[in-house]
Amino acid sequence: MFPGLKPSTLSGSYRKDFRNRDKIDRIKEEAVTNGEDEEDEFIGFASLPEQVHRKAVRRGFDFSLMVLGDSGLGKSTLINSLFLTDLYKDREIPDTADLVERTLTTVKKQIEIEEKGVKVRLTIVDTPGYNDAVNAEDSWKRVVSYVDQQFQLYYQAESGLNRKNINDTRIHCCLYFISPYGHGLKPLDILVMKKLHHKVNIVPLIAKSDVLTPKEVKRLKTKVLEDIKENDINIYTFPECDSDEDEEFKEQDKALKEAVPFAVIGSNTVVEAGGKKIRGRMYPWGIVEVDNPKHCDFIKLRQMLISTHMQDLKDITSEIHYENYRAESLLSSEVSKSNRERTKLKRDSIANLDKALETEQLLQEKEAEIQRMQEMLAKMQAQLQNNPNSQNGRLGNVR
Ligand code: GDP
Numbered sequence: 001m002f003p004g005l006k007p008s009t010l011s012g013s014y015r016k017d018f019r020n021r022d023k024i025d026r027i028k029e030e031a032v033t034n035g036e037d038e039e040d041e042f043i044g045f046a047s048l049p050e051q052v053h054r055k056a057v058r059r060g061f062d063f064s065l066m067v068l069g070d071s072g073l074g075k076s077t078l079i080n081s082l083f084l085t086d087l088y089k090d091r092e093i094p095d096t097a098d099l100v101e102r103t104l105t106t107v108k109k110q111i112e113i114e115e116k117g118v119k120v121r122l123t124i125v126d127t128p129g130y131n132d133a134v135n136a137e138d139s140w141k142r143v144v145s146y147v148d149q150q151f152q153l154y155y156q157a158e159s160g161l162n163r164k165n166i167n168d169t170r171i172h173c174c175l176y177f178i179s180p181y182g183h184g185l186k187p188l189d190i191l192v193m194k195k196l197h198h199k200v201n202i203v204p205l206i207a208k209s210d211v212l213t214p215k216e217v218k219r220l221k222t223k224v225l226e227d228i229k230e231n232d233i234n235i236y237t238f239p240e241c242d243s244d245e246d247e248e249f250k251e252q253d254k255a256l257k258e259a260v261p262f263a264v265i266g267s268n269t270v271v272e273a274g275g276k277k278i279r280g281r282m283y284p285w286g287i288v289e290v291d292n293p294k295h296c297d298f299i300k301l302r303q304m305l306i307s308t309h310m311q312d313l314k315d316i317t318s319e320i321h322y323e324n325y326r327a328e329s330l331l332s333s334e335v336s337k338s339n340r341e342r343t344k345l346k347r348d349s350i351a352n353l354d355k356a357l358e359t360e361q362l363l364q365e366k367e368a369e370i371q372r373m374q375e376m377l378a379k380m381q382a383q384l385q386n387n388p389n390s391q392n393g394r395l396g397n398v399r
Pocket of ligand 1: 070071072073074075076077078207208209210211264265266267281
């Protein structure tokens, strides 16, 4: 079953829809108890949110998640833990020689999950080989180009005939795995985040946080946030919650914001503790529970990703990141159009040059003719002066 999609934990707007529905029902009930005719009092548009809701549920939701970070940081384990699936069962582990040769590939895995009649088509984009090869410089370029390609596909589909049924493969969220063994962001992390932050919603995670003590986790989180700030990296910012939200929801929202970068633990094994079956990692000194908020931020991440902020991540992708891409595309097509115009102008100017040369030649010929006539006139005048008697007679040959 798909975890966590409960009306009580839905995102702000959904919570409001539910509340509005409650309110409408209550008003309707009051009207009936007061003896008022329900149909007379309501025109009917109060059911619009319900209609929108039903339509959206019927259509289902697309959500694409990219996981990024060095191999072995627990990306596939976390994804399996998040969606309670085994998306990586066919995975081959590369040997050392393979790692040296390796170039980045992007692997797309799709699953359709349904919970209480709500369908989510989930696409996970993994990047095995990221930072694996000896020459890993180019791996981030492929990631960026993959993100751009998805925008381009959407852009083309939007300008095509079948605009209503676009398969949205744009990346709505990028879970960026930060190594727990380092002291903050690595130069490559900074570079990649800076290349991506205007294109996707980056959610930073401290991977395998069970290898650190709570104090170390806190220190690393502070250092990562400092690095993010110092390098002007824009990670996904949680929207402010409405002032009319209830206190419990506000508290939940505050805790979520404070937990960034989420310290996560992944595990695909179910262990027994105190007679209860839990997902966790067993150590000689005890069990680390994935779902225990005291042990890590896994629950917060899952809640944010699936229950409360999925729609906001999609909205930001569509309204900010994709619009940026669209504006850039339009601008670059305008620039190339004007460049084409300039080339055309050059061609025109060559044609104009031919014409100008022709006109120049004509002008020169005319000038020569005028010159000849002036000379002829001058000779005639000279003849007239020399022979005034011939005024009424023939002028003679002046040539
Ligand atoms: P990926 O290459 O990033 O997809 O990493 P994997 O998910 O394949 O994990 C690599 C290894 O790390 C496996 O042996 C996992 O069992 C282990 N692992 C995954 N998540 C965690 C975690 O949260 N803590 C610890 N200690 N080990 C983990």
